[in-house]
Amino acid sequence: MGLRSASRHVRQDPDRRRHRKRSGAGETFSVTGYLSDGDAMAGIRGRHSCGTEVEERATITIGADGRRSPLARAVRAQAYNEVPALLCYYFSYWSGVESEQFELYTRTAERRVIFSFKTEDDLYAIFVGAPIEELPAFQHNPEAAFLASLDLVPDFSERVRAGRRAERFYGATAVMGMIDRDAFFSPENLQRVMAGAGSVGRG
Numbered sequence: 126m127g128l129r130s131a132s133r134h135v136r137q138d139p140d141r142r143r144h145r146k147r148s149g150a151g152e153t154f155s156v157t158g159y160l161s162d163g164d165a166m167a168g169i170r171g172r173h174s175c176g177t178e179v180e181e182r183a184t185i186t187i188g189a190d191g192r193r194s195p196l197a198r199a200v201r202a203q204a205y206n207e208v209p210a211l212l213c214y215y216f217s218y219w220s221g222v223e224s225e226q227f228e229l230y231t232r233t234a235e236r237r238v239i240f241s242f243k244t245e246d247d248l249y250a251i252f253v254g255a256p257i258e259e260l261p262a263f264q265h266n267p268e269a270a271f272l273a274s275l276d277l278v279p280d281f282s283e284r285v286r287a288g289r290r291a292e293r294f295y296g297a298t299a300v301m302g303m304i305d306r307d308a309f310f311s312p313e314n315l316q317r318v319m320a321g322a323g324s325v326g327r328g
Contacts, residue, residue: 159186159199166200213260214297215271216252222288224249232277239278248291251275260298267294 158170160180168182188196222241229240238254253274255263263270271294275282 156195159196166196210257210298212254213257213263214252214254215263215267215294216250216297217271217290217294218244218248218250218292219285219288220246220248220291222249223284228281230278230281235274235277237274237277239274239281249288251285257298263296267296
């Protein structure tokens with residue numbers, strides 16, 4: 126698959142900061158609304174971090190704003206081929222873990238998928254995927270449910286427990302469903318999902 130590492134997007138790299146400073150780009154820009162021309166989308170309304178409000182008009186407006194897209198709601202985009210979520214993911218970052226660049230474990234009987242990969246600052250991102258019906262257990266006690274899942278892979282669990290968790294647990298609970306429940310937990314499908322995700326970040 127060629128996955129080597131993934132950034133947490135906690136900090137901007139120096140080259141990007143220098144480029145933004147030279148170009149005069151603001152640090153943040155928030156879209157506050159959309160412009161319409163009859164039934165057509167005509168652009169956006171937004172605010173710079175300095176407080177300046179602007180309107181930008183365009184022939185085509187693209188909303189690369191995630192699965193809960195405000196733009197999709199604004200244009201009343203019709204959903205199709207919807208499948209209820211079948212699983213949830215919980216993850217965090219550890220230091221001091223003896224690990225490969227990428228490790229993947231599936232436990233079909235227990236309906237678990239576990240994977241880890243190296244990220245910045247010598248940390249390892251560790252993910253556990255579980256059936257959506259087990260989400261309440263993770264929400265009630267993320268650490269207990271997470272470590273119990275790791276214990277399904279004793280050697281990996283031992284190495285993780287020898288390290289130190291560097292951040293809190295994060296949950297991804299609105300994961301798109303798959304039509305074939307049994308196929309989702311296969312390594313081939315997981316690798317396709319990871320390849321499409323590119324990198325995993327907090328921001």
